[in-house]
Amino acid sequence: QQQVKQSPQSLIVQKGGISIINCAYENTAFDYFPWYQQFPGKGPALLIAIRPDVSEKKEGRFTISFNKSAKQFSLHIMDSQPGDSATYFCAATPYNQGGKLIFGQGTELSVKP
């Protein structure tokens, strides 16, 4: 089953707080896990990505935590800012299927000032 399940569907966080979005997958053939950020009226843009041989990757305020045995990964946004308000999608790419992205359902994040 090529599916990625994402939660929560929506999230409200105060400025300066931590935003956490979770994803789970079933297909063990996934070997690349990117997160995309999408602003209204725009296409998705790559935020950060991880491969299953590492458990964590950090870029600035954004961190991916990856748990291979649980088949789960999450995005943490530290010191959340109103400008982070957007829809976030986790995704996964199956091994040996090029860059075919299987997306989660999305999380609409709103950061309140």
Place this chain on the structure above:
Amino acid sequence: GAGVSQSPRYKVTKRGQDVALRCDPISGHVSLYWYRQALGQGPEFLTYFNYEAQQDKSGLPNDRFSAERPEGSISTLTIQRTEQRDSAMYRCASSADLAGRETQYFGPGTRLLVL
């Protein structure tokens, strides 16, 4: 530099008509992907090309959908005999990487409305 462009940005058509959606990838990008995104949902994979070769069309919903990239650059997604359920945002993405482990750059999309 120029990003991925798509045209038209909006298309309204009547049920039963054929439509052609165009994607101009970033210059030099070897891989090109088509996705469909329903409102409030994540993009859904349709098909992709490496150069001019269609590598995977497993996501095309049925045989009314087809895509081509004859010269390894511009791509066209064609929907024949459109139906109301085809209404969605159609997005194109391109990548410099054949293995698909580098960034996919998405275009602004074509919003298709079938009446």
